[in-house]
Amino acid sequence: MPISQEGALKVKVQKFGGSSLSSLKHIRRCVSIVERAVSEGFSVVVVVSAMGSYTDSLVDYIEAFDVQDNDSSDVVLSAGEQVSCGLFTLALGEIGIKAISLMGWQLPIETDGFHSKARIRSVCVEKILDYINQKYVVVVAGFQGVYLGRLTTLGRGGSDITATALAKSLNAISCEIYTDVEGVFSTDPRAHAKEAEHLPQIGYSQLLEMSLKEKVLHSRALDIARKGVSNILIKSSFEPSTSVQTKIVDNIEELQIFGLTFSEERVMIDAEKQCLLTFLEQSLIEVESISVIGSNASAILEVSEYRKIDLPAGFKCTPNLTLITIVGSSFLTEFENLNKVLGVLESADVKYLITTEIKIVIGLPDESFVHVKKNIINTLRQISYSNTEFTQIENVS
Template sequence: MAVVVQKYGGSSVATIEKIKAVAERVIERKKKGDEVVVVVSAMGKTTDHLINMAKEISPNPNRRELDMLMSTGEQVSIALLSIAFQQFGYDAISLTGFQAGILTEGMHTKNRIADVRIENVKKHLDEGKIVIVAGFQGINQFGDITTLGRGGSDTSAVALASKLKCTCEIYTDVEGIYNVDPRMYSDAKKLDNISYEEMMEMASLGAGVMEARAVEIACKYNIPIYVALNTGEKLGTYIKEYDETMENKAITGLTASDDVLMVTIRNVPCKAKSIALIFERIAKYNVNIDMISQTAPLDGYVNVSFTTSKEDIYTIDDITKEIKKEIPTIKVSKELDISKISVVGIGMMKQSGVAAKVFSILSENNIEFKQVTTSEISISYTIDSIDKGRAVTALAKELNL
């Protein structure tokens, strides 16, 4: 008898009918003799609706209270799904994040899972129940309800699977992981397999299907993730440890992200202390910086540009005000029409010349880039958003994706 964790996203439980359909699918699996832990997100657009109510009251609502508010969305889903199982004659129990032992740490609305006390889930599984766990949420050391940020339900599912040492199946409204987002490139191909490392890189670079943190946990515990269509009709994608049977191409995938806020701080005195102060302040607020560039010094001043997520725009305002108090010379500007294009492939470790090839493709197409970063298995470029479509098509074609 095997245990499996299945996760269904918001679009899979958007209506009462869809909740019943999820229950039926889980029951099919249970009939095959598996024990199932189901992780669900909030129904459809519930989270957006809740956030909109909060924003009607305050443009920048307190984050602890946002967590309190948003976590109700998943709580509704788990209760309704449990009622559906019982209506179909199956014993089931719903558990909130804290009841499922999901302990978190970090900043409200962006918590990380610190640990999962799996005993309660195991106890109910041992009693033959289908266990339904609210995704996206946990409880911190102060007893406050916390949420895990974007893609948090995937992280919940993978963390539970890691503790249960079982496969984690993520059901969604796409067929699996594509080498390029099919909405941007119609000839994109679905991958049968992808390594943890490539998936982490693609996720953190903007591929919307899976969050990097979820893949990171799966990688750490070597738990396979299977991403597939929520109807179960087609073969999905396995995210697992790299092995030689995987395709040996230099480039596995291409991602593009519009979630780029480029902040430029001009007139920074050209001292190591000033630059350090800027990034210390940013770190203090838990804002993740992606790319950084700096101009050559002129008259003792430099300009520093960095990119971050658009959702940090209010926090960036707070931070830059704080910095201006200590370095009054600075001038801050923000650009929102920036996109990031990245190519990812574990084969890049062995095959050289990928960066050169990408540069030449962009240049042939007259696409200017602002910043470049590379990792062992990826190269990323920021470009003007207006050039994104052309860049994706040109790169996907020339790189045979």
């Protein structure tokens, strides 16, 4: 049960992702962020991911063995967060800050028994509170929990889940998610710098749609945050002195923000509806989007996920697709806007299309995407919608 924030205790949860911790230099920079929060009088709980691409290396080791053992795989995969946890604690001690490292099983964070994709059942924060009262910074290994004495992991992006679960259980004043960019942008600034517009605020539903494509924040973390974290911020660990950030808010109706994501190297699978859904359930792979029309269904996967499966007879595969996702607040209920967007696609070979109240998902062959990308961006800019952040984006020539 969440603790009361009455009295002197001001708890702040700060989560640092893999790109923020990719070297000792990066770790020390993150430590300076924690140091500032401590100097401002906050009790800080740090959640860390594995350093850089460390988890990817561990996955490669696991895949070298021709055996399916998610229990043992979790023991391997959780090692990255354990290394980060220890190094971060040492770095805090180096500058004179008392700190203690804790693994998920030491708290404990109790999960169900689904190894590699476990879900949190309960979080015990008594040890954290004991150390906070002794003026320690508590550094927690993200991504991991425990089930019947066995270590479990929460799935890719699980450190986000750990951070929001702790923030909720501690009734934290804020949960700060540090990445390598200054908050959330209308599209990925690392890949589309000219088109990317910073969003100072974004609604939970909108961010959820964008996170499914750009991995901004884990969807399960968003679900936890919406139910019990009062103040969640996405910030940059690379520019810690800047005030640029994105605040996640609940009232999306007033924001009317557009977001645009491009997800390349996607594969579409088509089959009879029940056959496809049963196959996906049994395969335990991650699916980005599913469309059901009558008795048929289509699913969009990353290439890396597609490589994990053997496609049954009768299933159709369409490779080399780019998935375009446009996110807004209710703008698709206005047919004028929808017609403008779809008009851009008339000459494109659209393979996949879904529309909802707040998003449109379009699957195109890679070669078609190259030709329509600029037109889509410019069309969204020209849509007359009051107070829309996306209208600040310049025409792409």
